[in-house]
Amino acid sequence: MEPGTITFNLAVAIPELMLAVGAMVLLMIGAFTGEKSARSMHVIAVALIAAAAAVLVYTAPEGVVFSDAFVSDRFARLMKLLVLGGSTFAIAMSYGFARHASYGRFEYPILVVLATLGMMVMISADDLIALYLGLEMQALALYVAAAINRDSLRASEAGLKYFVLGALSSGMLLYGMSLIYGFTGHTNFAGIAEAMAAERQLGEIFGIVFMLAGIAFKVSAAPFHMWTPDVYEGAPTPVTAFFAAAPKVAAMAMMIRVTYGAFEHAAADWQQIIAFLAIASMLLGAFAAIGQTNIKRLMAYSSIGHMGFALVGLAAGTQTGVSGVIIYLIIYLIMTLGTFACILAMRREDGLVEDISELSGLSRTHPMMALMLTALMFSLAGIPPLAGFWAKYFVFLAAVQAELYVLAVIGVLASVVGAFYYLRIVKIMWFDEPESGFVPMASELRLVLGVSGVFTIFYVVVAGPVSSIATGAARTFF
């Protein structure tokens, strides 16, 4: 090797390269064919992401490349697969809106592809710089996606709010990173972990606090959740469906890698922070959602609560805890996509409706949709034997095993309070007088809802394989 040259095994990063090159090709096609290509762009983008997922599963090897900044291990591959799945379904669900809505623009699928690329880099980041670059790339694409319907005042407000608060959180994250780098002398996670092994200085703990606060913004954990309801409500519904699924998984995966990778020796310090975030999020998610009448706002508080439950598993600090979080993320992703398929189907002749009361009597006008949505609501509330119950069961089990009894008890209580507003939707659907029905559900929404509903109801059948996959991925850190 002569000086100035360096070789990387690019095969490790093939899925990322596919998305990067594919996004640029899509951009070229879009720029030359114009707005009329919006629908075909959706199809090509879905094919691109699906191809990247196939390559990720079948050919991409595991390894560490780019001077230890980019790692692909079992955990990263599983999380990337989830993110790719979430993005694919999110683009597919916005297909029907590409033509007749004012936000049907060819740039939207490209932005989703680029955001997905950012998320994959976040998941694979083994270095502070890579982490920040991935995060910023994902966030920038999301800010634009939130405001993509620029004729709508609420969408523009949502985009601006997201941007300002996101920039603030990035500032906190960067400040934390600078403290970590200053006190440990490393940007690489392995180096940071090694430097922290002996003794920890106060500055390192400050860095951990600032970094976790910055990441908590991204997973919308209370008390850093303020942007979530407004952005969810203001952004166009297909965009909200995307926001609620894949970015949450990516940010949570990043949090796991930061806490268990870089800060593994500082577990005693970050555990209390995570436990506080978990308690605050669970309680806020349970109580603040009660008064909501807009279903998108309700889902925003619901997602805050669910991130709180997932953080319970993270706070446990054990392998069971991490595998619990992974199972939670898998189930959360699928439930959320299914619920948003229903929300996107709440459409009358004159457009989308978002009020919960619009669902009244759904069981008589659209029995199948009502049945599936009921299953999803029971699952979100955590009622056995549906998927959502098992998700909560594994994180609480991990918390109890780690002797975090207070956390587990508060979690169960918050889950009971939260059940109220999920059950209220079920009551509205089955026992209220029907309103005029919605327009028939588009086939891509039926597909997503069907897959999600069947998974939720028959989770016990696949529970064994899912658990073993999650355990295998969690073993990466232990």
Next chain:
Amino acid sequence: MNVVGLFFYLFSAICVASAFMVIASRNPVHSVLFLILAFFNAAGLFMLMGAEFLALILIVVYVGAVAVLFLFVVMMLDVDFAELRQGVLQYLPIGGVIGIVLLVELVLVLGGLSITPEGADLVVQPIPDMAETSNIQAIGDLLYTKYVFFFQMAGLILLVAMIGAIVLTLSHRSDVKRQNTATQIGRDPATAVTLHDVKPGEGI
């Protein structure tokens, strides 16, 4: 005190003072001008450290492009800054308390920071020695090899920013007259010039 030390304190003092003036001055245009002054002094500090490429890039990019853009934006936007400041007194107590608490915490943390005696040995020495190679080459050697991943990611982030700016601001309006270069070039004297026989005192 040698000359380098003198310049270091000169540049840093002006830099800190002008940074303070950025947030303290009443006129936003003055704020931007102070920002430019701060950039110039930061460039001077880079120069003292022997990073002449970074110093010049700072001036070219930040002063030449970013700050001038700021200046344009500030001049074009019709923002009443006096009105924006009206709420300040109302929120000053709570904001001040939070600020002081944070400041005390940070001083406590960073005040306990001491530089270890062996710290000087830990400083990474550039390879090859800076006496043999130029600044630009040293940066390029690292940026395009070890850090190529970060460099490409940064490029992609800029691409996202560009797409975003176009998506959010570019609009094709149909009710405006546009220049059509093809028809302009395609005109010849036969279609462009007409002769009128104008009678005296009548006009066309």
